Amino acid sequence: MAIGAAMSYFGGMGTFGQVLLGLPMVLDLLGPPSFLLLSLLLTLHHFLYSTLRLFLKNTPFAPLISILSFLSPTITSSLFLLTFYFHLHPPSPSSSTALIPSPVYTLVEVLPVVYAKILRVVSPLFTLLEGVSTLLVIQVAGRVGKGWADEEEKEEGGFEWRSLGALVLAALVYSVGLAGVYKYFPISADSSIPAFLLGVALTAVVFLSSIGFALKRTNVLETSLVFVYVVYSAWLSGVESAMEPRSFGSGWLSSSWASAKSVPEHSVQTLAKRAVIGVMDSVWDVAQTLPPHLLLSLVYRVAVLHLAARIVPVIRKASMGWDDGMSDSGMGGGGGVTPGFWDGRSLGEEPANMRVTTVVLSYRRAILIAVYTHLLFLDAGSQTWWRWLNIALFLAVWSLELLLDADDDADSVSARWKVD
Template sequence: MGPHHISFLRLSALELCLTIYEKVSALAGGSSTFPDVLFVYVLDNDHDGSLSAAAPGVPFHVLSSHYTLRGSSVVSRVPADFMPTRASLLWSALTSTAKLSNFLQIILFLPLTLSTLSKHAFLLLSLLIFLASLVHGTLQLLWGSVLLPVMQLPTQVFLLLVCFNVFSQTVNPLLLSVAEWWGTILTLSSPIFIVFESMSSLLVAQKLGQVGRELVSEGEAYQFGLLIAAAVAYVTSAWWIVISYPAAAMSPLSSTLLGVALTAFIFLTLIGFGLRRTNVIESSGLALFIAYNVWLCGFDQQSFSDPASSYAPLLPNILPHLQTLINFVTNTLPKPVLIALIYRLAILLGAAQILPTIGADSWETEYGVDDGWDGRPTSKLTRILLTYRQCILVTVYSHLLLLDHSSQVWWRWMNIFFTLVIWSVELLVSGEDDTINKDWKVE
C-alpha cells in the first residue's frame, strides 16, 4: 500500500493508541498489509499542529509519549510521569494559566517601567526579558517539556525587581550603553516590522479569499453568505474611515495621502476584478486593513502621553486601595499600542500558520511524501516562529512603546502604501484562476 495520512485531535495516550489501531486496521481492510508510510497529524496546542511521521517498526513522538507501529498492533510505551485524564486536564489548565500569566506580565511590566522609572530602565528590562524569552524558546525547541511555562513564571517578576534595584541608585554607565544599543536596534527595526505586518496582512487576506472561492463551489448558500459578509466589511471600512477622517487628516499632506491610498485601492480592486485575479473577500479584507491603519493615525498626542504625570505613586496605595491599582493599570497600558500589538501579533502568527500550506502539492510532487511536511522550508520556518513567539512579542511591543506619535503615524502611512504596492505586483504577476471561480469574481 502507498502512504496514508491520518488526522487526530488532541487525545490521551490510550485513546490515541486505540484510534491509530482502528484507523490502520481500516486501511488494511482486515489483512496483514499495512501502509508503507503512515503520516500522523497531531493537532494540539503544545506542538502547534506539527506533523509526526512513522513507518512500521519506527517509534515516533506524540504528546510526550512514544508509540511504535509493529505489524497489526500499536504498542504504547507510556512514560513514568504519565498522569490520568483528570490530572492531565488540571496540568493543562495550570500550564495554560502560566502561559497567560507570562503574557500579561510582559504586557504590564514594560509600560510600567517606562512610566515610573525611565526610558533606559524600560530598555534594559525589555532586553532582559528578550534574552530570557530567547533561552526559553531554545529550551522549548530542544527539550520541549511542559514544565517550561511554569518554570518561566517568576522570571519576569525577578527581572522587574532587578531593574528597580539597579535604577534606585547610580546606574553603571555600561548598563546605560547597553540600553541605548538595544533602543537603537529597536528603532532601526521599524522597516522590518512594517514589511512583516504588510506582507502578513496581504497573505491573510488572500488566504481568506482563497477559502471563500473554495466555499463558493459548495453551493449558492455559501456564495450568498460570503457576498453579504464582504458587503458588511466594505460598509464597515467606509464608516471607519469616515469617523477617523477628522483626526487622521489634520494636515493637507495627510488628507492627500488618504485620498491617494483610497483611489489606488479602488483602482486596484477594479483591475483585479477585470483580470479575474481577486475577489470581494480579499478586497474587503484589505479595505478593513486600510481603515484600521487610518484609524490608528487619528490618535492625538494625548493617547501617547506619559501616564505617570497625572497619577499618584503606586506603592503607597497598592494595598489599601485596590481601585487605585486598577486605575493605575488602565492608565499605564497605552490602548493604541495594545491594539496595534494585538493586531500585529495575530497577523504574524496567522501568516505563520498559512505559510506551510503554500505550495504543498508541488512540494509533495517534487520530493515525495516520504520526506514529510516537516522537511519543507516553510514548515521549519513556522516551527521557529511559533517557538520564539515570545521573543517576537517582546520586540514588537517594545518597538511600539518606543515610537512617538509622529513616528507611529508616518509608519502607518508607509504600511498602507507598501501593502498596496505588493498587492499591485501580485495582481500583475499571478495567473488567472480556474474557471470554476470566474463567475464568482465578477458578481
C-alpha cells in the same frame, strides 16, 4: 512523540499567558525601568531558545528542545522574580577606578535603555511587518470564505445561501470602510497631502480589485478587507499626526513616567504575591491609560502577527511538500500539536530562497515580545508617514501577487491558494 507534543503545547501556552499579562503588570506596578528590564530578559530568553531550536532540529540533541519548551514557563517565572529582585535591590555602579561597569550593573541599568532605543529605531519595520502580515491574513480569510461558500451543495432550483451571505458580509465590510472615511478621517486645514494620499490609495484599491476580478485571482471578501485595512492605516496616520509632539521615552505615560507605584514590600516573595494578586488590576489600569487608538493598534498588531506566524508554516508545507517543523507558531509556541523537531530538513538542506523565512520564523517569539513592548511603552506619533509607506508597500505586494503567475494552471499551489 505525543508526550513531546503535549510538553511543547502546554509549555508554550503557559509562556504566552505570562508574557501577555506579566509585562503590563510590571509596567504598572514597578514602572518603565523594570518593565524594560523584564522585556529584555524575556527577549534574550526566547532568542537563545530559538537559536538552539534552529540548530538542533533533526539532530540527536532534538529532545532537548521539548524539554526546554516544557520548562519555558518556569524560566519565565524566574525572570519575573529576577526583575523583582533587582527592583528591590538595584545594583550599584562600579567604582570610579574600574574601566568598565560591572556585568550586573550593565544588564540592569544600561542594556534596557539601549534596548528601548533600538525598539524606537526599528519601529518603522514593525509597521511594515504589520502590513505584510495583514495581507497574508486577508488572503487566507478570502480563501476560507470562498471555500466555505463553495461547499454548499447546489440543488437544482435551490438557492445559494452561503454565497449570498458572503456577498452581504463583504458589503458590510465595504460599508464600514466607507463610514470610516467619511466620519473619522481627519481633514487638516494646514495640509491636503493626507487627503490626497488617501484618494490615491483608495483609487489603487479599486483598480487592483478590478484587475484581480478580471484575472480571477481575488474575491469580493478579500478586496473588502484590503479596502478596510487601507482606511484603518490612513485613520491611524491622521490620529497620530494630531497628537502632541513627544520626546523619546515619554510615550503615552504621564510626566512621572519613570516613577513606580509605592511598593512597601521589602522581599521578592511578598512583591511576587502582590503582583500575582493584582495582575488583572494592572492590566486594566494600563488598558484604561492607553489612548483608544493605541490600544486598538496594540491588539490588532499582536493578533495579526500571531496569525501570520501560524499561517506561514502551513503555506511552506503545502508549497515545499515537507514539514518544516514550525507548526507550533506563536508568541508562546503553543499554536500547534506537533513539535516536528525530527521532521523535514535542517537549515542547510533547505533551498536558499527559503532560509531567510526559516530564520525569521525561528525568532518569531522574540519579535512578538519586542513588538508588544514597543506598543505598550513607546508612543507611535513619529510613525505618521511610515504608515503611508506601509500602505504603499501593502498595495504593491498585493498587486505583485495578483499579477505575477496569473496564468498558472489550476493545479498549481498558488492558484489553489487563491480562488480555484
